[in-house]
Amino acid sequence: MAEDDTEPLWRDLLGRELRRLRRERGETLTETAERAGISPQYLSEIERGLKEPSSEMIAAVTGALGSSLLDLTSAVAGELYDARPARPLRSVPSGVTALALAA
Numbered sequence: 001m002a003e004d005d006t007e008p009l010w011r012d013l014l015g016r017e018l019r020r021l022r023r024e025r026g027e028t029l030t031e032t033a034e035r036a037g038i039s040p041q042y043l044s045e046i047e048r049g050l051k052e053p054s055s056e057m058i059a060a061v062t063g064a065l066g067s068s069l070l071d072l073t074s075a076v077a078g079e080l081y082d083a084r085p086a087r088p089l090r091s092v093p094s095g096v097t098a099l100a101l102a103a
Helices: 010-024 029-036 040-047 055-064 069-083 098-102
Strands: none
Touching (some): 010 055, 029 055, 040 055, 055 069
């Protein structure tokens, strides 16, 4: 997490996860990009968090990596969850239940 406690950008975490998946498969940018129908340069920019790819592009790259949008989204959401800034706990008045707070 950055020292300023800001949340990371979705595109950065998305790119990091796509790069992890590609490297896990032992593939080059060119191999994956070719199957996804995009240029290796564009895939590199996605992986580096420089581009905001469309949902169609994300689906194409994810499919080329043999993964699913659900798995990719879950992994990125997990990274966001882990990177969230620490928030102080709010005090709960005595006699108040968790259900009352959720209402």
